[in-house]
Amino acid sequence: MTAGDAAEPRSSSGSGQDAGGRCPTGRPGTGRRPARKRKPLPPRTGVQPPRAIVRRSTESWALQSALERHGLGPVVGVDEAGRGACAGPLAVAACILRPGDAARFEGLTDSKLLSAEEREGFFTTIQRRAVDWRVVLVDPPEVDRRGVHIANIDGMRRAVARLDVRPGYVLTDGFPVTGFGVPSLAVPKGDLAAACVAAASILAKVTRDRLMTELHDRHPEYRFNLHKGYCTPTHTAALTEHGPCPEHRFSFVNVAAAARGRSLDGFPAGVRHNGTVTVDDVSAESGEADELVAPEDAFDGPEDMEEFEGGEVR
Known part of the structure; x- marks a missing residue:
């Protein structure tokens, strides 16, 4: 290079800045790329259940435990039996299991996956160990008058309302239900995913089978x-x-x-x-x-909140 040649501007810091102290891909004088703008998260509505950490031996207790750790207990599970029958009552059960009782319920699962003898064994254990439980029976004329789906949902509300222990959170099996007076969550395959729902399914199934x-x-x-x-x-x-x-x-x-x-x-x-x-x-x-x-269509309206005379097993 001769003396008459102009020297090219160079970065004094090796940071990629040009002679004016600007980074071609970033903010002036910083040498950094601009941060990406993150989309704002949608606002949360209601009480959101915490994320449960699932462990192999106690996976069906994980959601209940997580809710209780966040001050949302007691957690009640709700399920029914007899929805598809053309004779006999619809049995709807609500059950609160004792926190930390997983070891006493080894093998607890959806009642449909258990033999009659296994269901009877768990039924006795649930009666003895549960914090609280109820089974409501909806007779055939009531099912005929209101329809299976609405009678089922009203039975769930009644079973929870008749518990002596007021729950802090309700877990239902499969579809959302409102009107409990406390937050609730529909759990897909709840009788497999949540121990308290599995317990409710056993209470409902055994009670109805005996009847x-x-x-x-x-x-x-x-x-x-x-x-x-x-x-x-x-x-x-x-x-x-x-x-x-x-x-x-x-x-x-x-x-x-x-x-x-x-x-x-x-x-x-x-x-x-x-x-x-x-x-x-x-x-x-x-x-x-x-x-x-x-499943029947979802319901709404004041008529769906009407009380009915149903049986109760305790």
């Missing part, structure tokens, strides 16, 4: 002890031969057809008919048929 066995003694022609009121071939044949009894739900299409003397042919197993589904005896015994019934 259906008692109804068998009064109406042996229907074999309620076998299918627990679900729409099995055995039950369908009995409806065809004898017609329905007062324990049947006349809002179900197969019961209404039997009451009118119509044939039930053409009701294939596993196909929904206005909320009614025919299943095999094994699915009926486990309660699996409840999973096959299509």
Whole structure:
């Protein structure tokens, strides 16, 4: 380079700045790239459950434990049995389990995955160890008048309201429910994901199964002890031969057809008919048929808050 050549401007600090102290990709005089603008998070509404840390041995207790650590306990689980049956009551249970009691409930899960003997064993343990529990029975005429879904939700509210211990948070199985007076959360597959919901499912299932066995003694022609009121071939044949009894739900299409003397042919197993589904005896015994019934539309309005006279088991 000759003496007449002009020297190129150089950064004095090696930071990538030009002669004017500016960074081509950043703020003047800093040598830094501009920070990306973050989108603001949407505002939170209501009481949000804390994120639960799941551990292999106690995963079904993780959500309850997290809620209690954040001062939102006691946590009550709610579930029902008999939603898909065309005879017998709808049983709705609410249960508060003792914090730190996971070791005493090893194997606790969805009642449909347990044998009858296992359910009975857990039922006894839940009665003895639970902080509080209730089972509400909604009889068939009430189910007919209000519909299965609304009767179910109202039964959940009643079961929680009748607890002696006021809960701080309610966990429901699958779909959201309001009207508890405390925050609530719908947990997908709640009877698998939350121990208190699993306990409620067992309370509801065992209570209802025992009642259906008692109804068998009064109406042996229907074999309620076998299918627990679900729409099995055995039950369908009995409806065809004898017609329905007062324990049947006349809002179900197969019961209404039997009451009118119509044939039930053409009701294939596993196909929904206005909320009614025919299943095999094994699915009926486990309660699996409840999973096959299509949910009804969500409800709102003051009529849905009406009280009804239902049974209670304690």
